[in-house]
Every structure is written in C-alpha cells, then in structure tokens.
Amino acid sequence: MSAANATAAPAKSPAPAVTHRRKSKLGWNLLGLLVVLTAGFPVYWMINTAFKPAKDAIDPDPHFFPSTFTLENFKRALEIADFWGPVLRSLVVSLVVVVIGIAVGLLAALAISRFAFRGRKIVIVGILAVQMVPLVAMIIPVFLLLNDLGQYDRLTGLIITYLTFILPFTVWTLRGFIVNIPKELEEAAMVDGCTRTGAFVRVVFPLLAPGMVATSVYGFIQAWNEYLYALMLMSQQNQTATVWLSNFITKNGTEYAPMMAGSTMMAVPIVILFLLVQRKMAAGLTAGAVKG
Amino acid sequence: MSAADTTTAKLPPVRQSPPSGSAAGGPGKPGKKNGGAGVPWLLLAPCLLVLLLVLGYPLVRLVALSFQKFGQPQLWGFQEAESAGFDNFTKILTDGEFWAVVLRTVIFAAGAVIVTMVLGMMIALLLQRVSGWVKALINIVLVASWGMPIIVATAIFKWLFDADYGVLNWLLSRIPGVDMIGHNWFASGPQGLAVIMLLVVWGAVPFVVITLSAGLTQVPKELEEAARLDGAGAWGVFRFVTLPILKPIIVMLTTLSVIWDMGVFPQVYVMRNGHPEPEFQLLTTYSFDRAFVVNDYGTGSAIALVTVLLLLGVVAVYMRQMLKIGDVE
Numbered sequence: 001m002s003a004a005n006a007t008a009a010p011a012k013s014p015a016p017a018v019t020h021r022r023k024s025k026l027g028w029n030l031l032g033l034l035v036v037l038t039a040g041f042p043v044y045w046m047i048n049t050a051f052k053p054a055k056d057a058i059d060p061d062p063h064f065f066p067s068t069f070t071l072e073n074f075k076r077a078l079e080i081a082d083f084w085g086p087v088l089r090s091l092v093v094s095l096v097v098v099v100i101g102i103a104v105g106l107l108a109a110l111a112i113s114r115f116a117f118r119g120r121k122i123v124i125v126g127i128l129a130v131q132m133v134p135l136v137a138m139i140i141p142v143f144l145l146l147n148d149l150g151q152y153d154r155l156t157g158l159i160i161t162y163l164t165f166i167l168p169f170t171v172w173t174l175r176g177f178i179v180n181i182p183k184e185l186e187e188a189a190m191v192d193g194c195t196r197t198g199a200f201v202r203v204v205f206p207l208l209a210p211g212m213v214a215t216s217v218y219g220f221i222q223a224w225n226e227y228l229y230a231l232m233l234m235s236q237q238n239q240t241a242t243v244w245l246s247n248f249i250t251k252n253g254t255e256y257a258p259m260m261a262g263s264t265m266m267a268v269p270i271v272i273l274f275l276l277v278q279r280k281m282a283a284g285l286t287a288g289a290v291k292g
Numbered sequence: 293m294s295a296a297d298t299t300t301a302k303l304p305p306v307r308q309s310p311p312s313g314s315a316a317g318g319p320g321k322p323g324k325k326n327g328g329a330g331v332p333w334l335l336l337a338p339c340l341l342v343l344l345l346v347l348g349y350p351l352v353r354l355v356a357l358s359f360q361k362f363g364q365p366q367l368w369g370f371q372e373a374e375s376a377g378f379d380n381f382t383k384i385l386t387d388g389e390f391w392a393v394v395l396r397t398v399i400f401a402a403g404a405v406i407v408t409m410v411l412g413m414m415i416a417l418l419l420q421r422v423s424g425w426v427k428a429l430i431n432i433v434l435v436a437s438w439g440m441p442i443i444v445a446t447a448i449f450k451w452l453f454d455a456d457y458g459v460l461n462w463l464l465s466r467i468p469g470v471d472m473i474g475h476n477w478f479a480s481g482p483q484g485l486a487v488i489m490l491l492v493v494w495g496a497v498p499f500v501v502i503t504l505s506a507g508l509t510q511v512p513k514e515l516e517e518a519a520r521l522d523g524a525g526a527w528g529v530f531r532f533v534t535l536p537i538l539k540p541i542i543v544m545l546t547t548l549s550v551i552w553d554m555g556v557f558p559q560v561y562v563m564r565n566g567h568p569e570p571e572f573q574l575l576t577t578y579s580f581d582r583a584f585v586v587n588d589y590g591t592g593s594a595i596a597l598v599t600v601l602l603l604l605g606v607v608a609v610y611m612r613q614m615l616k617i618g619d620v621e
Contacts, residue, residue, distance in 0.1 A: 062462055111331075134555035163346050171339060
C-alpha cells in the first residue's frame with residue numbers, strides 16, 4: 001500500500017510548477033517566505049512566550065512582538081523541579097551511549113564495508129532490519145528484562161536500552177561514510193608497507209573523523225531526545241531532561257509560559273548542535289542509502 | 293566505485309578460507325594483511341553481541357509474553373508466568389475496540405505519510421526555484437524544526453492549540469465570521485488526532501525535503517531539457533523525468549515515514565497528559581495502556597507483536613530496495 005502512496009503522493013506536488021513561466025521569481029520567493037513563516041512559527045512562538053511575562057502569555061490579544069522582556073519564566077522553570085539533575089543524567093546517558101556506540105559501531109561498520117565475507121549481506125540486512133523495529137513495541141519486554149536484572153531506575157539500564165537504536169544507526173551511518181572513502185588510498189598505503197591496521201589508522205581514520213563527529217553528535221541528540229524509555233525505566237527522582245518537561249503539566253492546568261522557557265532551554269542547545277552537523281549528516285545518510 | 297569489485301579482487305583468499313567458526317581464533321597476524329574470514333566476524337562480534345543482548349532477547353521475550361498470561365502477580369514474582377496459548381490473540385482479534393484502533397492507526401499513519409511526502413516534495417521543488425536568501429531561510433527553519441526534540445515540539449503545539457489562550461484559535465477568529473475562542477481541539481478524537489498529525493508532519497517534513505533536495509540535484513539537466521524540447525510541460529517533465537529518477541529515494545523515505553508514523557507515541561501520550569482517551573488510542577498507546585495501565589502484559593505484548601507484523605509488510609518493500617542496492621555493490 002505504501003508503495004502506491006509513494007508514487008501517488010508526490011504526484012500532486014508540481015501543481016505550482018505549472019504556473020512556473022507565468023510567475024516571476026517573486027512569486028516563488030513569496031511562497032518560500034510563506035513556508036518559512038508557517039514552519040518557523042512554532043519555534044518563534046516558543047521563544048516569544050518564553051520571554052514575555054506569564055500574564056502577557058494569557059492575554060486574550062496575543063502580542064506577536066514582545067513589549068516587555070523578562071526572564072521570570074526561566075526562573076520559574078528552574079524552580080519547578082530540579083533542572084540540573086535531569087540534565088546531568090541525560091548528559092551522562094547520552095555521552096556513554098555515544099562512546100560505546102561509536103567504538104562498537106566503527107568496528108562493525110568496517111567489517112561490512114571493507115571486507116568481503118560469507119554472510120556479509122545477511123549482516124547488512126539484519127542491521128537494517130533491526131532499525132525498523134519500532135522502539136515502542138519493545139518497551140514491555142525491555143521493562144521486564146531490566147526489572148529482572150535489577151536495572152530498573154538505573155542509568156546503566158537506560159544506557160543499555162538506548163544502544164538498541166543508537167548502535168544500528170551508528171553502524172549504518174558510519175558505513176555510509178566509509179564507503180565514500182576511496183579504497184585505493186588504503187591500498188596505496190599498504191603497497192608502501194603499511195599493515196592493514198596501519199593503513200586504517202593513518203589513512204582512513206583521518207578522513208573518517210568528520211563523519212564520526214557528525215554521527216556522534218547526531219546519536220547524542222537522538223539519545224538526548226528519547227522520551228518513552230526515559231519515562232518508563234526511570235523513577236520520578238531520577239528523571240531525565242525530556243521527562244522533566246512534563247513537570248509543568250499539573251492537575252490544575254499547564255503553566256505554559258514557564259514550560260516554553262523550559263522548552264527553550266532544552267531545545268536551543270540541541271538545535272544549534274543539530275545545525276552544526278546537519279549538512280554532513282544529510283550527506284552521510286543519503287550516501288549510505290543510495291550509494292553502495 | 294563499486295566497493296565489492298575492489299573488495300573481492302583484493303581478497304581472493306576469502307573464498308577458500310574455512311568458515312568463520314574455526315577461523316575466528318585462527319588467523320591472527322597473517323589474517324591482517326589478507327583479511328581472513330575471521331577478521332570481519334571478529335570486528336562484528338561486539339556489535340552482534342550487544343544487539344543480541346539488547347534487542348534479540350527482548351524480541352524473543354516479546355513473542356513469548358504474547359503467548360503468556362502475565363499480570364501483576366507475575367511481575368512481582370509471586371507467580372510463574374503460565375502459557376496462555378493463543379488466548380491473548382483471540383482476545384484482541386475478537387475485540388471490536390482493537391480493530392477500531394488498528395483502523396485509526398492505519399488512517400493516521402497513511403495520512404501523516406501522504407501529507408509529509410506531498411509537502412516535502414513541494415517544498416523541495418520550491419527550493420529549486422527561489423532566490424538564494426529565501427533558500428537559506430527555508431533551510432534554517434527546516435533544520436530547526438527537524439532538530440527540535442519531539443517532546444518540546446509537542447509542548448509547543450499544545451500551547452499553540454490551547455483552547456483558551458492558544459494563538460491559533462485567536463488567529464482563526466480574526467477571519468470574519470469565525471469564532472474559535474475557547475474551541476477545544478481535543479474534545480473529539482478525529483480533530484485532536486488531526487492536530488497531532490500536523491505535529492508529526494511538521495517534525496517529519498524537513499528530513500524529507502533535505503533528502504529529496506539532495507536527490508533533485510542528481511537529476512541531469514540535459515534529460516529535463518530533452519523532455520521539454522520533446523514538448524513536455526512542467527508536469528510532464530516531473531512525471532516522466534524527475535519522478536522515475538527519484539523513485540528509490542521516495543521509496544526509502546516513504547518506508548521510513550511509515551515506520552516512524554506507525555510508531556508515534558510521545559506525541560499522543562504527552563498531548564493527552566499521559567492518559568489518551570479511547571478515541572485517541574493508536575496501536576502504540578493501546579499496547580502501552582494494556583500493559584502498564586491495565587497490567588495485562590501478555591495482551592500488551594500481543595498487540596505490540598501485531599504492530600510489528602503489520603510493519604513487516606512495509607519493511608519487506610524497503611528491504612527489496614536495499615537488497616537491490618546490495619546487488620549493485
């Protein structure tokens with residue numbers, strides 16, 4: 001069914017293209033600005049709400065440009081529940097997951113991109129297939145498993161769990177980067193007397209470094225943003241950053257202005273990180289998927 | 293630059309070398325240069341081991357659970373889990389509510405995927421036509437919404453669509469004759485899910501646009517021109533030149549989108565304050581609900597398993613595509 005959608009779906013899209021010649025570039029630019037306004041509005045509204053007094057946020061006539069600028073909401077956000085504890089926990093979990101993921105994933109990526117061996121295809125398909133398993137479907141057995149192992153409410157348990165999605169992703173993306181490094185470079189080094197390991201460390205590794213950084217950062221963001229496992233596998237006292245955000249939702253309603261301040265604090269560093277690696281990442285993702 | 297050509301050419305001993313089992317310990321130093329069959333498996337070992345532990349075991353457990361009666365007593369260890377045969381499955385498959393949830397999930401996911409792909413394609417095409425500075429602006433906005441943590445995005449949309457103070461209701465009320473102030477978007481399931489779908493689409497479009505844009509740069513200009521000379525309009529060029537070239541990317545994106553959109557969880561869960569009403573339940577939340585709210589882990593697992601099986605069909609298409617690429621390799 002999806003395949004049919006795939007071909008049918010984009011079919012409607014070139015409708016604007018029909019009028020191409022009649023409109024000047026101005027028309028396209030206006031349309032583009034409309035996209036910017038629509039897609040960017042939620043982010044703008046988050047920041048806008050975060051910096052205006054909570055009273056203004058619930059003004060029946062919303063202010064699109066803040067007239068008064070305040071940090072009250074941020075103060076409130078930091079007060080509502082421990083903020084730095086969850087952030088620290090998220091940091092630890094994400095960093096450890098990424099380090100393990102890169103170390104283990106790099107070896108595996110090398111194996112499937114630089115060696116020919118029996119069963120290679122099965123491994124590749126397996127790693128792809130593993131990425132397809134929806135995380136949500138696994139929460140019940142994972143919860144029971146960690147419960148049995150006494151790892152409920154432990155950061156180690158969460159770290160182990162996060163490897164389920166970080167590791168296959170890392171292997172697959174690194175593979176994409178490695179495949180793009182000409183094999184001949186390695187071969188030249190080996191002809192000049194390098195061992196295979198030596199050739200890798202001296203030639204491939206430096207070329208792979210940017211890709212590894214991008215993969216790490218991307219993996220870090222994914223781990224940082226994970227919600228369901230963090231919610232289910234950690235208790236209230238040990239909550240991580242994403243779960244922390246739900247503290248603003250109480251039985252008496254939601255404190256939106258401080259919540260937007262909290263959201264800003266959580267999102268801005270991540271979005272900046274993301275902006276930094278996105279170009280490299282998009283290249284790697286498509287290279288891995290489209291090129292062999 | 294097919295990797296396989298060079299790989300196989302360079303590593304002839306692979307074919308003759310003994311199967312992995314004995315080779316794994318064997319080759320050591322000499323294997324380094326020639327790449328015995330053991331080396332790749334040795335490199336893969338840690339990864340496969342971790343995946344087996346963190347994914348293989350839970351997966352097996354999931355299947356086992358779905359055939360068991362597993363509730364609170366079993367969770368606390370007071371009672372051994374007992375086999376329930378196909379009880380869990382007959383229970384859900386004969387339950388009208390389950391089928392309603394399946395239908396809702398399929399409609400939701402299909403809607404989200406179609407809207408995402410159409411919008412994504414339109415914006416990708418638009419990007420080719422706008423001036424440089426507009427393009428830069430669009431890219432920044434897209435990347436910002438792509439990188440936005442789902443949970444934060446959900447919080448923002450909750451705020452935008454708030455009944456009393458949401459800016460959207462205010463904006464809509466500016467339209468003459470429309471009074472949306474105080475309108476509760478989440479009073480009805482379809483409307484609420486439409487809002488959640490919008491949230492999902494907002495987060496999903498950037499990846500589609502960026503990937504499609506990369507793909508569009510690969511479309512040879514000469515082909516488009518040739519088609520135009522042959523009398524094809526803009527639509528014809530798109531339909532007969534651009535689309536076929538982009539097909540592999542579109543198939544990949546669609547499959548990934550289906551998998552992601554069938555797995556939507558936090559958006560619904562948080563939007564409904566952790567207690568989605570019956571008319572908001574999707575397969576994921578439904579399974580979660582059965583397991584952790586009703587404490588029927590067996591049934592919850594059965595539902596999760598059915599979800600995975602549903603997805604398998606979709607994944608099969610994707611796998612075929614990937615395997616084709618594997619052949620080229």
